[in-house]
Amino acid sequence: MIHTRKKWLLTGLFATGLALSVYACNSTIGVEMAPEPDMSYVNPDADHDGILDVDEGRAEGRDSDGDGKPDYLDLDSDNDGVLDADEGNGDIDGDGIPNSRDPINNTSPLPLHLTAISTPFSSPIGIDFHEPTRSVILSANYPSGLPSNLERITQDGTHFAFSALMGLTDEIKIATVRSGNVGGFLTGELAVGNGQDGQVVRISADGGKVQNPWVTLPGGSHGLFRGSLYFDTTGLYGGDLITATTAGEVWRIKSDGTPTKLASLGVHLEGLIVVPNLPARYGPLAGKILAGAEEQGNLHVLDNSGLVSSLMLGVQVEDIDIVRPSENFFGINFGTSRLLGASAADFNNMLGDIVLTQENVTAGTSGLFRLFWDGKTLSAQPIPLAPGSATVGQWEHVTFALAGIREVG
Ligand SMILES: [Ca+2]
Ligand SMILES: [Ca+2]
Ligand SMILES: [Ca+2]
Numbered sequence: 545m546i547h548t549r550k551k552w553l554l555t556g557l558f559a560t561g562l563a564l565s566v567y568a569c570n571s572t573i574g575v576e577m578a579p580e581p582d583m584s585y586v587n588p589d590a591d592h593d594g595i596l597d598v599d600e601g602r603a604e605g606r607d608s609d610g611d612g613k614p615d616y617l618d619l620d621s622d623n624d625g626v627l628d629a630d631e632g633n634g635d636i637d638g639d640g641i642p643n644s645r646d647p648i649n650n651t652s653p654l655p656l657h658l659t660a661i662s663t664p665f666s667s668p669i670g671i672d673f674h675e676p677t678r679s680v681i682l683s684a685n686y687p688s689g690l691p692s693n694l695e696r697i698t699q700d701g702t703h704f705a706f707s708a709l710m711g712l713t714d715e716i717k718i719a720t721v722r723s724g725n726v727g728g729f730l731t732g733e734l735a736v737g738n739g740q741d742g743q744v745v746r747i748s749a750d751g752g753k754v755q756n757p758w759v760t761l762p763g764g765s766h767g768l769f770r771g772s773l774y775f776d777t778t779g780l781y782g783g784d785l786i787t788a789t790t791a792g793e794v795w796r797i798k799s800d801g802t803p804t805k806l807a808s809l810g811v812h813l814e815g816l817i818v819v820p821n822l823p824a825r826y827g828p829l830a831g832k833i834l835a836g837a838e839e840q841g842n843l844h845v846l847d848n849s850g851l852v853s854s855l856m857l858g859v860q861v862e863d864i865d866i867v868r869p870s871e872n873f874f875g876i877n878f879g880t881s882r883l884l885g886a887s888a889a890d891f892n893n894m895l896g897d898i899v900l901t902q903e904n905v906t907a908g909t910s911g912l913f914r915l916f917w918d919g920k921t922l923s924a925q926p927i928p929l930a931p932g933s934a935t936v937g938q939w940e941h942v943t944f945a946l947a948g949i950r951e952v953g
């Protein structure tokens with residue numbers, strides 16, 4: 545029996561699938577030998593997240609996030625938005641609390657090694673992850689928009705027109721829909737501005753259908769939808785497209801095209817995100833809309849009631865992103881027509897955290913900051929550059945993506 549127990553522990557540690565199959569065949573033996581087996585013994589990882597029940601405090605019924613579901617059955621034991629299976633039971637910040645129960649990454653950001661991707665592009669500006677193809681989409685050919693405005697990049701660096709959208713001469717930032725949207729948008733759909741006052745373009749997930757314009761706001765003098773578009777993933781905003789204009793208007797737009805204004809801030813907004821509704825990791829920002837006001841050095845915090853607060857963190861925000869497990873980083877180094885990329889591993893101690901990008905980069909720095917909630921206060925921590933990293937001239941937009949491009953991923 546001792547021999548068998550060791551076997552369970554090993555299989556549980558290394559491969560959930562393997563552990564399951566062994567359980568299926570050995571459970572019969574276990575029942576024959578002991579009519580009332582201790583289930584924590586025969587099924588050592590009840591939620592199949594790679595962390596054994598014994599390490600998830602099954603015996604004492606531990607429930608780290610107090611949501612009524614004990615850790616050994618809770619796929620996100622600390623309710624910070626990163627699954628136990630991705631966090632594991634290591635302790636990357638060395639504070640004695642295992643990652644799966646520690647919603648705050650206390651250590652400073654790891655040095656970032658940026659790689660200059662060898663593929664040349666034609667004046668790219670915007671970038672986002674296209675989930676259905678597990679690849680990256682760019683807005684390119686600025687400012688002519690010819691022969692096309694959007695390109696998709698495959699793993700080997702090949703890039704080609706994504707849709708028939710062409711001839712738009714303004715800067716284009718891309719918002720894509722990730723899976724799980726509750727507002728009726730389809731995974732992989734895109735929204736972009738078109739350089740016309742108050743107009744949004746919608747493009748189907750396969751690029752085959754372009755609605756230009758899809759939405760035209762009533763009235764005029766709204767500003768351009770350039771730089772700030774995001775599909776709500778929290779459900780607090782109905783899965784709607786949240787978007788802000790160059791004149792500082794912030795709107796919710798439903799998948800049927802109905803727009804609702806949330807705020808008028810009267811300042812150019814660029815960089816926008818809806819923060820997951822997870823207070824353990826994001827503190828007072830949980831469930832809020834963040835919008836960067838580069839020229840003010842402000843980060844505005846909004847919700848359905850309008851402006852909630854404005855933060856001065858010392859960053860002139862150009863873009864806002866969330867670090868997701870296994871996703872590589874890609875950013876547009878403006879003026880070089882090249883991308884800079886970094887491996888997901890460089891962000892391992894910032895999983896789930898928010899990254900702020902500043903356009904103007906001080907020589908020798910990354911121009912990237914981790915927006916850090918330490919449980920009491922918010923701050924922006926510079927992400928240092930690793931020795932030998934490619935240097936950044938000026939950032940346009942950046943993204944995290946479950947995708948690779950040549951030298952990265
Ligand atoms: Ca488990
Ligand atoms: Ca729980
Ligand atoms: Ca977690």
Ligand SMILES: [Ca+2]
Nearest residue numbers: 635639641646
């Ligand atoms: Ca820890």
